[in-house]
Amino acid sequence: xxxxxxxxxxxxxxxxxGTADTPSTPAPGASGALTPIKLQLxxxxxxxxxxxxxxxxxxxxxxxxxxxxxxxxxxxIVPQTxxxxxxxxxxxxxxxxxxxxxxxxxGITDVGQIFARSGTYQVAWKDSGITKAADLAxxxxxxxxxxxxxxxxxxxxxxxxxxxxxVTLVQQQFxxxxxxxxxxxxxxxxxxxxxxxxxxxxxxxTGQLYTADDFxxxxxxxxxxxxxxxxxxxxxxKLSDPNYQAQTVKFLTATIKGWAYCRDxxxxxxxxxxxxxxxxxxxxxxWQMNEVNKLIWPAAGAGVGVIDExxxxxxxxxxxxxxxxxxxxxxxxxxxxxxxxxxxxxQAIEQAKAAGVDVTGASFQAAxxxxxxxxx
Amino acid sequence: MRRALSVIAxxxxxxxxxxxxxxxxxxxxxxxxxxxxxxRADDLSMPHLWTILTRLADPEMTGGRPVWIVVLDAxxxxxxxxxxxxxxxTVIGLVLAAAMQRFRIVERGLLPYVILSQTVPLxxxxxxxxxxxxxxxxxxxxxxxxxxxxxxxxxxxxxxxxLQSPSAAGAELMRSYAAGWWRTLVKLRxxxxxxxxxxxxxxxxxxxxxxxxxxxxxxxxxxxxxxxIIEYSxxxxxxxxxxxxxxxxxxxxxxxxxxxxxxxxxPLMRHRxxxxxxxx
Numbered sequence: 001x002x003x004x005x006x007x008x009x010x011x012x013x014x015x016x017x018g019t020a021d022t023p024s025t026p027a028p029g030a031s032g033a034l035t036p037i038k039l040q041l042x043x044x045x046x047x048x049x050x051x052x053x054x055x056x057x058x059x060x061x062x063x064x065x066x067x068x069x070x071x072x073x074x075x076x077i078v079p080q081t082x083x084x085x086x087x088x089x090x091x092x093x094x095x096x097x098x099x100x101x102x103x104x105x106x107g108i109t110d111v112g113q114i115f116a117r118s119g120t121y122q123v124a125w126k127d128s129g130i131t132k133a134a135d136l137a138x139x140x141x142x143x144x145x146x147x148x149x150x151x152x153x154x155x156x157x158x159x160x161x162x163x164x165x166x167v168t169l170v171q172q173q174f175x176x177x178x179x180x181x182x183x184x185x186x187x188x189x190x191x192x193x194x195x196x197x198x199x200x201x202x203x204x205x206t207g208q209l210y211t212a213d214d215f216x217x218x219x220x221x222x223x224x225x226x227x228x229x230x231x232x233x234x235x236x237x238k239l240s241d242p243n244y245q246a247q248t249v250k251f252l253t254a255t256i257k258g259w260a261y262c263r264d265x266x267x268x269x270x271x272x273x274x275x276x277x278x279x280x281x282x283x284x285x286x287w288q289m290n291e292v293n294k295l296i297w298p299a300a301g302a303g304v305g306v307i308d309e310x311x312x313x314x315x316x317x318x319x320x321x322x323x324x325x326x327x328x329x330x331x332x333x334x335x336x337x338x339x340x341x342x343x344x345x346x347q348a349i350e351q352a353k354a355a356g357v358d359v360t361g362a363s364f365q366a367a368x369x370x371x372x373x374x375x376x
Numbered sequence: 377m378r379r380a381l382s383v384i385a386x387x388x389x390x391x392x393x394x395x396x397x398x399x400x401x402x403x404x405x406x407x408x409x410x411x412x413x414x415x416r417a418d419d420l421s422m423p424h425l426w427t428i429l430t431r432l433a434d435p436e437m438t439g440g441r442p443v444w445i446v447v448l449d450a451x452x453x454x455x456x457x458x459x460x461x462x463x464x465x466t467v468i469g470l471v472l473a474a475a476m477q478r479f480r481i482v483e484r485g486l487l488p489y490v491i492l493s494q495t496v497p498l499x500x501x502x503x504x505x506x507x508x509x510x511x512x513x514x515x516x517x518x519x520x521x522x523x524x525x526x527x528x529x530x531x532x533x534x535x536x537x538x539l540q541s542p543s544a545a546g547a548e549l550m551r552s553y554a555a556g557w558w559r560t561l562v563k564l565r566x567x568x569x570x571x572x573x574x575x576x577x578x579x580x581x582x583x584x585x586x587x588x589x590x591x592x593x594x595x596x597x598x599x600x601x602x603x604x605i606i607e608y609s610x611x612x613x614x615x616x617x618x619x620x621x622x623x624x625x626x627x628x629x630x631x632x633x634x635x636x637x638x639x640x641x642x643p644l645m646r647h648r649x650x651x652x653x654x655x656x
């Protein structure tokens with residue numbers, strides 16, 4: 001019976017295909033009724049997005065009169081494109097990738113730099129002697145490609161290496177098997193995800209899990225080639241609409257509250273993410289929550305989400321100058337128009353502060369998370 | 377009986393091949409002139425079959441449901457999507473084939489586009505269709521659209537071939553009876569197209585499974601086996617057997633669909649000849 005219903009629905013849906021495009025700007029925050037908002041995430045639910053999940057779950061968005069729906073990402077879902085085509089109201093995206101889409105014509109603006117720091121590592125075996133970018137000379141270096149590789153390339157270039165000659169570049173899968181099997185000498189990894197996967201794997205030689213002592217990390221923050229990552233992007237054109245402006249401030253205010261909540265309640269936020277149906281285990285999600293908190297807190301300057309001019313400039317400079325293995329740069333020319341603005345996040349910070357939220361997290365102390373096998 | 381035995385023999389052969397290669401193959405894989413010609417046989421790349429089977433019985437996560445229930449659930453979800461996509465694709469394919477048979481100009485005008493439609497990469501198509509989810513249709517239906525998009529093609533092409541298969545003498549006979557186009561279609565063309573239709577349906581079934589699995593991966597639609605494969609493959613580093621449990625599920629789903637489609641055939645094809653259909 002259910003199948004026939006599905007069939008009927010799909011036929012109906014098919015006939016509806018040609019008729020309409022997506023509706024345009026949603027109604028602004030009318031009195032009483034909640035404004036429906038869609039936020040496009042980059043990937044499946046995981047602690048990387050815990051702040052937004054918590055803001056939904058704890059009713060922070062509702063307090064602001066917003067009914068926020070989180071849209072999960074997929075392999076071929078590009079958040080900034082979804083935003084630019086009006087299928088979402090806001091999107092979470094890495095700055096360089098979003099800037100590249102902007103150059104292609106996507107009308108989007110960074111309105112809140114939630115992750116102030118980059119979480120990209122290059123991980124090698126400790127006994128390989130690789131500790132800094134210069135040590136990669138002559139090694140097999142894994143990279144993800146698809147625009148995820150530029151911090152690595154900028155780091156190698158900065159260390160005086162020619163990435164096209166001095167190292168052997170290997171296209172890397174989004175798991176760490178290549179490093180474990182020693183097919184490559186150094187692998188790209190996010191501090192909050194792939195690096196944890198290494199520590200969840202069993203060392204066949206000892207029967208124990210690998211430990212941090214088995215690996216050496218090149219952190220691009222230390223090498224000075226890091227780029228800005230997760231930011232909240234808004235639709236540039238709609239930002240001229242006072243209603244959308246007000247809605248953006250409200251959205252950011254609740255988002256700040258969400259992230260502050262996850263800073264102070266990491267385990268509760270881990271549970272929220274797990275309850276969302278993430279297939280990654282509990283200890284993995286707690287690790288991720290902790291690492292993500294490190295990328296946000298303590299927040300410099302006025303508070304969380306403010307775009308730091310120097311970090312922005314470094315991101316743009318690397319995007320303009322660093323060539324990847326095919327000789328491409330992220331950007332061909334400097335971003336034009338309002339690529340970022342602190343107008344809304346500053347207002348949001350004031351409002352959050354007025355509501356008693358600690359927006360800088362100056363006293364934040366990262367926890368120590370113990371991973372279990374498989375992250376379970 | 378004999379059939380069941382041959383299925384079991386096939387399974388045993390596959391299992392022996394897997395474990396045999398694991399035993400005999402180089403754990404580091406065989407590399408010739410810098411190119412890997414044979415895969416690695418270590419536990420990280422090819423877990424033992426019993427590891428995979430015990431993984432099926434273990435809980436997915438601490439305190440979670442056993443993996444086999446999760447995989448089965450996902451397979452059922454994807455089965456629904458596949459069925460919806462398969463049916464929609466078949467209907468569209470049949471209508472297109474009839475239209476192309478009826479009007480020469482439609483065949484000339486449309487057939488190149490029907491063929492062209494299959495050269496559009498799913499990577500380009502999926503985000504577009506995914507955007508309909510939530511506004512025009514529920515998210516799962518967008519995946520069914522992708523499945524239908526792949527499934528309609530063999531039906532349209534195979535059925536067109538079938539509808540055109542009656543001899544000129546047959547068509548002339550119908551004309552001498554003053555039978556119109558519809559009557560000729562129902563009495564002559566459709567029955568003689570059946571031997572072409574069923575192989576086309578089998579291809580459509582396989583295409584619908586691929587479309588559903590790839591569509592789920594591409595759009596991130598949750599609930600199905602495609603999404604499960606991509607979620608589990610993220611854990612390939614620490615839990616390689618888990619990835620294979622999801623793949624096992626996808627393989628079973630494919631077999632199930634193939635079986636269901638060939639069941640369709642039984643009542644209609646008992647007394648008919650079988651023909652080989654070249655769809656392109």
